[in-house]
Amino acid sequence: MKASAFAYARATSIDNALELLAANGDRAKVLSGGQSLMPAMNLRLISPELIVDISGLVQLRGIVVHGTMIRIGALTRHVDILKSHEIAAHAPLLRDAVAHVAHPAIRNRGTIGGNLAHADPASELPACLLVLGGTILVRGLSGERRIAAAEFFRGIFQTALAPTELVIGVEIPVMRKTSAHFFNEFTRRHGDYAIVGLAAQAEVEKGVFTDFRLGFFAVGDRPILARAAGILLSRAVTPSLISEASDALGVEIEPQEDQQASAAMRRHLAKVLLARAVAALLGRPELRHAGGAV
């Protein structure tokens, strides 16, 4: 399986990359980490005429904390996020999520910008961005845009990114000291694409959720911030309340069917994750099996 022939341009600057994209439209593809692009090209699923390699744009790499925001450059690799002290301190949900991305050799090349632009519904990072209330920074020749995560992911491999734009970074709020987070996904094997996954962040005061954000992934054509979380806010959490939230979740999501799981199975697993997240975040293991998932 050898890729079709293509022309190759190594971008010398962000503007240079944008010019190349503008000039070539959908005949061009952006190469950052290549961990999603290269398999597709090797399998000849896509045959771009021009590859615009932005991986040399070092200004797009890096993790910086500015006050209450963390800015992560688009070319920051998964391994950089995994090893970052700033992320561990201020956005540990992201670190936990990235540990589930594929395998070490992939994490050494794959980038957050590439991952978000690719928008695989089974991917971890888009859900994290959603839960963390992140913003995707995008630039085109006409200037820069800030797109809320909630508006960025539009469908399977579809985003709000125009073909002539580049993701240049993301901004996520520094986690509050009182925040708790939960991350888990069901995979057949280590590093596989998630069958169903959940990234969650919460504020818990005296055993009650004062804030609760549930970012499910692999449950539809894009990550979803479950409205069902609202049912669990500001109330005493009982098994029957979890049941109620679980039912609401089941109605809210429209999972896909594929070789790994039917829609019904994904729905079921999402409910299991909900209960497990609640139990973990509240420190009440007996709630693990609540909510009609049993």
Add this chain to the structure above:
Amino acid sequence: MTGISGKPEPLSMLDRPNSYIGKSVPRPNLARLMQGRGLYVSDIQLPRMGHVVFVRSPYAHAKILSIDAGEARVRPGVIAVVTGRELSAVITPWVGVLSHLKGLKSAPQHAMAIDRACWQGEAVAAVVATSRALAEDAAEAVLVEYEELAAVTDMRAALDPSTPVIHPLLGDNLAFERIHDTGQVDQAFADADEVVEANFVFGRHTGVTLEPRAVVADWNVAEARLTIYQGTQAPHMVQNIAALHLGLNEQQVRIVCKDVGGSFGIKVHIYADEMATYALSKLLRRPIKFVADRVESFNTDIHARDHRCKGRIGVKRDGTVTAFEIDDLTGIGPYSMYPRTSAIEANQVVNLVGGPYVTKSYRARARVVFQNKNVMCQYRAVGHPIACSVTEGLIDLAATRIGKDPVEIRRHNLIPDDAYPCGSPTGLKFERLSHHASLEKLLAMMDYKGLRAEQAALRERQVHRGIGIASFIEVTNPSAAFYGVGGAKISSQDGVAVRLDAQGSVICQTSITEQGQGSESVTAQIVASALGVSMERVRVILGDTDVTPYGGGTWASRGAGIGGEAALQATKSLRKNILDVAAAILQSSPDELDIVDNGIVNMADGVLRIELKALARVVYFRPDTLPPGIQPELMATRHFVPREYPFAFTNGVQASWLEVDTETGFIKLLKHWVVEDCGTIINPQLVDEQIRGGVVQGLGAALFEKCIYDERGQLTNANMADYLVPMSGEMPDIDVGHVVSPTLESELGAKGAGEAGTAGAAAAVANAVNDALRPFGTVVTEIPLTPQVILTALRRI
């Protein structure tokens, strides 16, 4: 027993000083593999070599109306574009049947399809170019006009009158049917107190060798010789078939096997695209390389184990199993594979069901039907996994029905260890097995009682763990009964030639082959031990039909048992020749001398008389100093073929300990045990590692692996992200133990061990899952046991 002179008997080879038999010595050929300096077929580059890419049918069944290669031929780097029709002038078609499989029928298959493509992925044209990439580019420009035909994709409907017949001249889609009836089976079921039935379904799966199939064919027109570099397990078979279909004498064909990146039976077959590659080299008069890419591998490497088997067992309340019955259906591809046929697997299933047990009443029907899917044939443990899963699944069902412990019912019905020799209801001859001793050893190794207690305690806390046991028998060291009797030119004997070189080291040529199991090491260990030299001095040459004796190769777990015995006998013969010369030089007699530690010594006191290298020097360069009349012969060749037993049966038993998350359907494999009786063990570490590797392939079948076809006959998961193979994160540690029942058929006493792990692993896992889910009253008799399957069985979704 001492001789007349009172001298001590020479020690048996196993007891000789410095014997390597039974020692876990490291393999001598690992350095190059660990340095990245192995030589796999895809590493080979020859001058003017062309790369072939096959244009493959996208349809499961289609008429080929026309092929327009005009545009493709002028693409950069293209050497030639050849259609199936054009190639048929160079290579003849074949039919995959054997006469001893009565009624087996199949249609002629061409190297590349001519009028009709019969499975998605079948080659219809070949593009040869100066690189693989350029050939792929040009292949996109080959215009093939197809007329899609109805495809047969459901084995259950293959014999319905309304289903199209793939090969009208054959009359129907039934390739083969085998019926076996011991008689009075209905009475035996009537005698039972309980009769249990189940439908067993097995996911079609495939070998996924990490190195894909690869061939370099080099027709040298000046020498009129074809050299084929191929990672085949059976080089002489390939030599015979390539010569036959290309109109050559076997002497004109040389098969060379270098390093092979895994085979497991995948690379023991004759593939149409590889035959096409040989033919292309002859046609184009230059070396041609074919390396299947991963997608091609999934679509065209043989598949296996696509079975639906209805099983029935009759049992008395005291635990006696009165009868077994099966009705097995397997859907192969549109052709029976060549030359080993696609009926062997089903034939083995019939032969092996009930094998470990005393039960005499048995009735079986197996039907093999054609489908428009990839071809199917022998893959590690051939038929054993099906037979074992059905048998052991039925045994557990019977146990549950009468409320007996699964170990107890096995103790009650396994053939007693002192019952041998005896035969099975299907005519299998057992020389000596050890089902009970193996079971007892297994139970001790795993602390069966302890695990049962742990299981019970955890159940109270809603943690569901299960224990599964699977006993099995395993075919090894096959005689001509497997293939030769049916007319296949597949040798069931092997040969070894050993010689002392001018420095007193040993060169050994063997007809068995190496794919990583340790054939080279085992041979060196035997030769070194039998001769009395250190192993570093033994160089083993294999995998070259120009250089080695004629033989069958390595498959059906025959390398150590058959090739090893040939090595032993050849070395004993060489030893005698050396001692004859030594006796002449030393004015002694051969029975007063021995060879120990690279030198000739006195048998009585072990004193060194002359080093082997000195003896070699005399023989090769100073024969003028030898006593008159002596013609030294420092080379010996012996062949070995099993004569008394058609197969050397081994036995074993496996256990799986696992946990089922009943909320999610996910299964965690906690531990696995195997006790295997394969006779004399030449290298314990190599045997255990073969068992472990085999087990994990069985675990893959149990939980992960399935070729998923849609109704149109499209393989929908032909890549490594969607077809799930076992990776390190999910596999358990595997403890291996042994009981030793040597075969008397050979002096070495070694049986085979390469496939035992795969034979019983899936059965043990399935039994463990059902054991774990016993409180829920569910029984699952389908593999792979995916979370979807478990959750459905538990009615959670």
Add this chain to the structure above:
Amino acid sequence: MTTAMAISLQVNGERIDAQVPPRLNLADFLREHLHLTGTHVGCEHGVCGACTVRVNGEIVRACLMLAVQADAASVETIEGLSDSGEISDLQTAFSDRNALQCGYCTPGMFMTAQDLLKQEAEPTRERIREHLSGNYCRCTGYQAIIDAVEATARLRGKRTA
């Protein structure tokens, strides 16, 4: 421009200048152009791990990287790691334990195991299994490989202690 591009890089410490078509991936460049065939190709979509090499000290899938992206980089293959002696203890452990059978996955396994051992002094068996979870082996069933890596880690721990 689909025409060949000039690249200059270090491979196992040796300076290499080459002209390569843009679509040539690093695995094919190493194997076909430099005849360093120890890096193996198993799937060409980044899943099996057979093509794992080190680029600028970090393990990557050579099939998912273009040769042109290796310009100015330092690439190390199994031949380099072996010849430098960096993994000689791993090799001894693998040989003693028969942690390789056909040898096809072995270069990738060494790359990934060495990567782990450089980062963690005494990884648990579970950690070893996890780090190697992206390297497919069909022959060994993995246990011998885990044993060999574990044994190497223990010995290295003794040497530095």
